[in-house]
Amino acid sequence: MPGLPGRRDVAVVAFAQTDHRRRSDELSEVEMLMPVLHEVLAGTGLRTGDIGFTCSGSSDYLAGRAFSFTMALDGVGAWPPISESHVEMDGAWALYEAWVKLLTGEVDTALVYAYGKTSPGEIRDVTTRQLDPYCVAPLWPDSVSLAALQARALIDAGDTDEPALAAVAARSRTAARANPHAQLSGPVPAGDYLVRPLRTGDCPPIGDGAAAVILAAGDTARRLCARPAWIRGMDHRIEAHSLGVRDLTDSPSARLAAERAGAFQQPVDTAELHAPFTSQEVVLRKALRLGDDVDVNPSGGALAANPVMAAGLIRIGEAAARIHRGASDRALAHATSGPCLQQNLVAVLEGES
Amino acid sequence: MPEVLSAPLVVEFPFTRSLGPVQSAFLTGLRERTVLGVKTSRGQVLVPPVEYDPATAEEIRDLVEVAPTGTVTTWAWNPAPRRDQPLRTPFAWVLVRLDGADTALLHVLDAPGPDAVRTGMRVRVRWAAERAGAITDIACFEPYEGEPGAPAAPHDGRFADPVTGIVAPARLDYTYSPGRAPTDYLNALAERRTVGERCPSCRKVYVPPRGACPTCGIATAERVEVGPRGTVTTFCIVNIKARNLDIEVPYVYGHIALDGADLALHGRIGGIPYDQVRMGLRVEPVWTEGGRYPDHYRPTGEPDADYDAYKELI
Numbered sequence: 001m002p003g004l005p006g007r008r009d010v011a012v013v014a015f016a017q018t019d020h021r022r023r024s025d026e027l028s029e030v031e032m033l034m035p036v037l038h039e040v041l042a043g044t045g046l047r048t049g050d051i052g053f054t055c056s057g058s059s060d061y062l063a064g065r066a067f068s069f070t071m072a073l074d075g076v077g078a079w080p081p082i083s084e085s086h087v088e089m090d091g092a093w094a095l096y097e098a099w100v101k102l103l104t105g106e107v108d109t110a111l112v113y114a115y116g117k118t119s120p121g122e123i124r125d126v127t128t129r130q131l132d133p134y135c136v137a138p139l140w141p142d143s144v145s146l147a148a149l150q151a152r153a154l155i156d157a158g159d160t161d162e163p164a165l166a167a168v169a170a171r172s173r174t175a176a177r178a179n180p181h182a183q184l185s186g187p188v189p190a191g192d193y194l195v196r197p198l199r200t201g202d203c204p205p206i207g208d209g210a211a212a213v214i215l216a217a218g219d220t221a222r223r224l225c226a227r228p229a230w231i232r233g234m235d236h237r238i239e240a241h242s243l244g245v246r247d248l249t250d251s252p253s254a255r256l257a258a259e260r261a262g263a264f265q266q267p268v269d270t271a272e273l274h275a276p277f278t279s280q281e282v283v284l285r286k287a288l289r290l291g292d293d294v295d296v297n298p299s300g301g302a303l304a305a306n307p308v309m310a311a312g313l314i315r316i317g318e319a320a321a322r323i324h325r326g327a328s329d330r331a332l333a334h335a336t337s338g339p340c341l342q343q344n345l346v347a348v349l350e351g352e353s
Numbered sequence: 354m355p356e357v358l359s360a361p362l363v364v365e366f367p368f369t370r371s372l373g374p375v376q377s378a379f380l381t382g383l384r385e386r387t388v389l390g391v392k393t394s395r396g397q398v399l400v401p402p403v404e405y406d407p408a409t410a411e412e413i414r415d416l417v418e419v420a421p422t423g424t425v426t427t428w429a430w431n432p433a434p435r436r437d438q439p440l441r442t443p444f445a446w447v448l449v450r451l452d453g454a455d456t457a458l459l460h461v462l463d464a465p466g467p468d469a470v471r472t473g474m475r476v477r478v479r480w481a482a483e484r485a486g487a488i489t490d491i492a493c494f495e496p497y498e499g500e501p502g503a504p505a506a507p508h509d510g511r512f513a514d515p516v517t518g519i520v521a522p523a524r525l526d527y528t529y530s531p532g533r534a535p536t537d538y539l540n541a542l543a544e545r546r547t548v549g550e551r552c553p554s555c556r557k558v559y560v561p562p563r564g565a566c567p568t569c570g571i572a573t574a575e576r577v578e579v580g581p582r583g584t585v586t587t588f589c590i591v592n593i594k595a596r597n598l599d600i601e602v603p604y605v606y607g608h609i610a611l612d613g614a615d616l617a618l619h620g621r622i623g624g625i626p627y628d629q630v631r632m633g634l635r636v637e638p639v640w641t642e643g644g645r646y647p648d649h650y651r652p653t654g655e656p657d658a659d660y661d662a663y664k665e666l667i
Contacts, residue, residue, distance in 0.1 A: 025357045028532025031564040034572060048570050064364045064527035074563055077570020120362070120527040125435060133368065133521050134376050135401045135488045136459055140437040145446045148429030149459075156427065156472045195446070196430035196467055240407035244448050244457030245399065248427065 010102045011221040011228030012349065013214050014043040015317035015324075020183040020209035020305035023119040027208075029058075029068050033115045034075035036212040040111070044214050044224040048077040051214075052107025054084045055098045057091035057114040058309050061126050072115060083107070090114060091211065091313030092274075092335030092345050098215055099234055108220045114310040115210035123206055123308060130338065132241060144203055144277075146243070146339040148195040151279035153248040155197060160282045162197055166190045168278040169201045169303055176300025183207045183305040204276040209307030211314045229320035229331075229349040235260035236335075236345035243340060251287040254334065254344035258288050261346045263332050268348070270295045270322055270331040272315035276302040280341055284334060288346070294332075298322065312336065316347055323351040358536045362529040368521045375404045377517055378416055378510030383490035385512055386480050390419050390454050390505060398505050400454035401488075416510040419453035420502020421478035423494075426450050426457045430467035437524075439493055445470045449494055452502035462494045469496070486516030534564035537576065543645040547638075549614055551575040557615040580611035583650070584658040585634040586667045587617075590627055605630045609650055610666040617666050624651030633657035 016039035024032055041047065054076055058069050065071075069086045078084060087093045091114020098110035118126075124142035131137040154160045169188065176185035184205040191200030214224070221228040237253035237260075239246050258264060271294050275281040281296070290296060297303075299318040302311045312335025319331035330350045337343040372380060375391055379402050382389040391402035392415040399407075406413050429446045431438070438444075439461045447470075448457035463479065464470050477497035484490035531539065534550055538561045541548035549560035550573035557566065558577045566573055588607035594600075605627050608617035622630050624639070635655040638647035 025359060025530040026533055026536075028535060028564055031532050031534070031572070034565055034570070037570065061364075061525070064362050064525060064529065071563060074565040074567040075570055077566070077568060079568040120529050121525060125437075126525055129523055129525070133370055134372070134380070134519065137523075138488050138521060139439055139460065140435060141446060141459060142435060142438075145429055145431055149427045149446055149448060152429055152472065153427040193430065193432065196432070198429075242399075242401065242403065242407070242456065243459055244401075244426075244450075245407050 008103055008105060008217045009221070009230055010099055010215055010217050011225065011230045012316065012320035013216045013221050013225035013228050014040040015211070015213050015321045016040045016043065017181050017211040017314055017317065018209045019181050020207045020307050022183065022205070022207050024117065024208040025119070028071070029063065029065070029115055029117055030072050030075040032117065032208060033072055033113060033210040036210050037075050037111070037113060040212045040214045046109065046214065046224070048082070051109050051111045052083065053098055053101045053110040054082055055086065055094040055110065055112050057087045057089050057094035057313065058116065059088055061129060062123070062308055063117045063120045076111070090309050090311065090335050090337050092316055093236065093337070095213060095215070095313055095316055096234055096236060096345060099231060102215055102217050108217050110215040111212065112215065112313065113210065113212040114313045116308040116310050117208045118206055118308050119208050127339070143339065144198060145195045147277040147279065148198045149243070150248040150283070150340040151197050151202070151277065154279050154282055157249045159249055159286070160279065164282070165202050165278040168281050172297055172300050172303040175298050176304030179299050179304060181305060182300050185300060185304055198277060198279070202278040204302045204306035205304070207305065207307055209305060209310055211310045211317055213313060213317050213320070225324065227324050227326060227351050229323035229351060232348040232350050233261035233263070234345070234347040236343065238343040239341070246340070248340055249283065251283050251341050251344060254284060254341065254346065255287040257344050257346040258332070261348045263346055263348050264289065266330060268294060268330045268332045270298065270319060270328040272299060272301065272319040272331065272333045273297055274302055274312045274315045274335045276306050276311070278303065280336070283341060288332065288334070312345065319349050323349055326351070329353070357530050358539055359528050359530045362527040363524060364527065365522070365524040368523060369518060370521060371518045372516065373404050374510070375402050375414065375416070377515050378512070380486040380488070380519065381512045381515045383488070384484040384486040384516065386421070387508075388419050388421055388451060388478070389416050389508055389510060391415060392417050392505070397455045398453060399456045400451050400458055416508045417453070417505040418508040419451045419505050421451070422497055422499070422502045423449040423451035423454070423476060425462070425470070425472055425474045425476055427472055428462065428470050430470065439489060444493065447476070447494060449476055453505035460491055460494055464496060487519055532564055534562040534573065538562055539645065545640055546578055547580045547611055549577050549579050551577050558613060559616050560611060560614040560618055577613065579613035580638070582635060582637045582653055583609040583611035583614070584663045585622065585630065585632055585636060586610050586663050587632060588622060588630050603627045607650070608667070609636060610663050615666070620647065621649040622651070623649040631657065633660060633663065
């Protein structure tokens with residue numbers, strides 16, 4: 001995206017996440033979130049009062065608690081009043097908002113966080129409430145069922161088969177052995193069909209977790225982080241509303257977002273894809289033109305831990321952390337929202353040598 | 354650490370939604386066993402119909418009737434139907450391209466098992482016995498071996514007594530746990546003690562505690578018993594009876610700063626005529642037999658507190 005007036009360089013300078021667990025009954029949302037907020041602040045030496053803008057992503061529907069994000073703000077220390085915003089979306093979109101705020105030049109630093117406590121509810125039922133209320137939601141099609149329709153379409157099209165999907169699951173959870181925060185790692189059985197053709201092994205673990213990121217601009221970023229993960233571009237796009245209008249074997253929105261983010265200008269060495277179901281990785285690899293030389297989901301991805309509303313932000317955080325520690329020079333991070341990869345965000349991150 | 358509290362929580366709303374001209378015709382049509390689509394300026398027929406072309410955003414209103422028969426474009430076998438899904442027995446989710454349509458409709462297929470389902474199979478609508486103008490007027494699809502339906506034909510979308518809105522019930526069930534700090538608070542309350550938590554930095558005592566100091570953004574942990582007496586800092590008189598609340602109106606609901614707390618909590622104020630409650634009134638909790646929390650607060654009979662004593666807590 002050339003030619004933006006006042007364009008600034010913005011980087012991810014810190015990332016933290018909780019251990020992701022099936023349940024966290026002993027913790028309220030703010031109790032779960034606060035340690036990661038403290039961790040990213042400590043990692044940069046910043047205090048709440050130093051942060052120019054705070055933006056969060058979460059959904060009240062997950063735990064059934066109205067305005068839970070206002071209580072989560074207790075963990076930030078929001079008094080005296082801070083400049084703050086919230087999206088009822090994955091935290092990746094909160095990061096997008098914060099990035100735009102930094103690009104305007106209004107602020108030099110931003111705190112972005114997201115959390116999801118799915119254990120109190122039935123996530124498969126909860127996600128039906130985001131669907132078209134006239135023709136789709138009254139049927140209560142759960143998230144696994146919709147993903148299975150997409151998986152079948154991919155198998156019919158010859159893009160994959162059940163053993164290939166099982167291999168995606170195995171590769172992800174093997175990689176997750178190096179991720180201390182993962183909920184599911186190592187050998188996981190393919191399992192029975194949950195909704196055919198998807199088996200339990202093709203589906204993400206259900207669990208609770210939180211993550212936080214700090215963004216900073218220009219020299220502030222260089223001061224806060226030895227090797228900032230510079231955001232070279234970021235864009236998000238959405239598919240047509242109705243599933244029956246879409247070609248479920250492709251993701252034009254992910255491809256367009258990647259193009260607008262500059263992902264195709266040079267090869268990436270790493271891709272963190274938000275693909276909660278094995279079949280969705282097949283779609284994304286194709287749409288994002290990722291070859292076998294790209295290290296896809298070295299963290300294990302959403303198949304290893306899928307705290308809803310945080311899992312997309314974690315993809316950006318994992319990609320950035322890899323750049324921070326010198327394991328990647330140019331990484332693609334992707335986040336998704338909605339059924340069958342309905343909406344897609346792509347960010348391109350780079351480290352300077 | 355004591356056992357974490359949990360309780361069932363049901364979130365339930367009957368959403369009342371109005372229908373535009375296109376959705377109204379579509380859902381009324383289903384009631385009359387007629388499936389309508391909409392035709393774009395490029396000649397594509399969309400079923401279910403939408404008001405705007407998803408490719409061009411052009412407003413589209415040309416309704417057409419399509420056949421109740423069609424072809425499965427993808428499917429997924431659901432061996433364990435969930436509570437509100439259309440069929441009680443195992444079924445296939447299907448996207449069906451109806452004869453005459455260019456896009457597919459999501460619904461369910463009643464079939465004996467996954468071996469009886471394949472992409473490309475022919476199906477037809479099984480209408481619900483009672484229809485009200487909703488997508489569930491299609492009970493499900495069923496396998497169909499007959500002739501293909503007629504091509505799409507223009508339809509004026511007019512029906513007697515059109516459906517103009519739907520009521521969409523939504524119920525989600527949760528098992529709610531309040532977390533550590535509120536659990537400690539509620540357990541102490543059940544023993545008729547009010548216990549807050551002090552911020553290690555600013556020293557404020559929060560009641561009820563939520564586990565974090567909203568000023569400092571750090572965890573609170575030091576437990577501090579407060580009250581039982583307190584001061585009314587502000588109040589309102591409730592004149593409208595809330596559903597499921599067995600309290601006569603008018604009654605008084607107030608903010609009460611318990612002695613030793615740096616935050617006022619909410620409570621009903623009773624034992625005094627509603628028009629005699631005032632700021633600065635000294636109150637104490639009233640417990641009922643077996644109650645896990647105070648039923649209400651009543652006057653202690655002490656002189657009113659000085660305004661300066663509670664002005665920072667209003």
